[in-house]
Amino acid sequence: MLLDLTDIRAKIARAQEHRQAIKDEIGAYFNRHPYGVTTQANADYTRYSILFRVNEPPPLQRWSLMFADCLTNLRTALDYLIYAIACHEAAPNPPRDSNYGFPITDSPENFGKALNVGRLGDISTTVRAAIERVQPYNRPHEQLPPLLAILRDMNNADKHNLVRLAFSTVAQGDVGFVGEFPEGSNWKEVTYAGEIKDGTEIFAMVCDRPAPDMQYDGTIFDVTIAIFHGKRSPSDSDWMGHSEVCGLLTKIATDVRQVIYSVAGVVK
Secondary structure, eight states: OOOOHHHHHHHHHHHHHHHHHHHHHHHHHHHHHEEEEEEEEOTTSSEEEEEEEEEEEEHHHHHHHHHHHHHHHHHHHHHHHHHHHHHHTTTTTTOOOTOOOOOOOOHHHHHHHHHHTTTTTOOOOOHHHHHHTTGGGGGGOOSOOOOHHHHOOOOOOOHTTTOOOOOOOOOOEEEEEEEOOOTTTEEEEOOOOOOOTOOOOOOOOEEESTTEEEEEEEEEOOOOOOEEESSSTTTTGGGEEEEHHHHHHHHHHHHHHHHHHHHTTTTT
16 A cells, blocks of 8 residues: 555645745735835945835735745645654554654754654654654755754744744845045945845945045845745854745755655655
């Protein structure tokens, strides 16, 4: 008898519906050109700032709810997998234990603790080994924290508070800065790597002496709707601590599918 993945696939499909809905709504929002920028100089002309301006506030709460629903379906698909395997291996007498679930842990020690509290019940040693192989501590990501760890942490956080999306830092831009540069002056570019709101300084040119005859002649910026998930390593750039929401959901969904089929593939 083959392992029944029907309900698991349904959860993944539902997650995809949420992801596509977020993508469509965000795309329609940006097509309306809902933001712009303004420029200003400080009183002594040593700092020339570009400020973000919101013309149409985005429905971030709505998108955050949709994002959380997508994560919940993906996380639940993993838990469904464990119970499906337990039923398959125990057929024709399905287990009644309600503690079954897919453990997502950051160390072998914590994986062992998950086993000790019965998260995998009496599932076979072969399957347990396959589940451990896909744990975050065995599958680091080259740029992000482990994707299963992001899924776990955000899904857990959403049980207590809404995981909020935000205008992200600048994805790309085209800035022109011209004028009479004071002789011997030193300039520094200042970029912002956090959440953007109306009035946020997203870029600045800073001089070590007054430079009154300067101006921006190009201020084209693109931003994204992002989720802040933390950096893979404390030494990483602050820019690595967040991701565009739809791209991240695609990565997580792809990872969940790979995990499901990797583990299901060892079931006899």
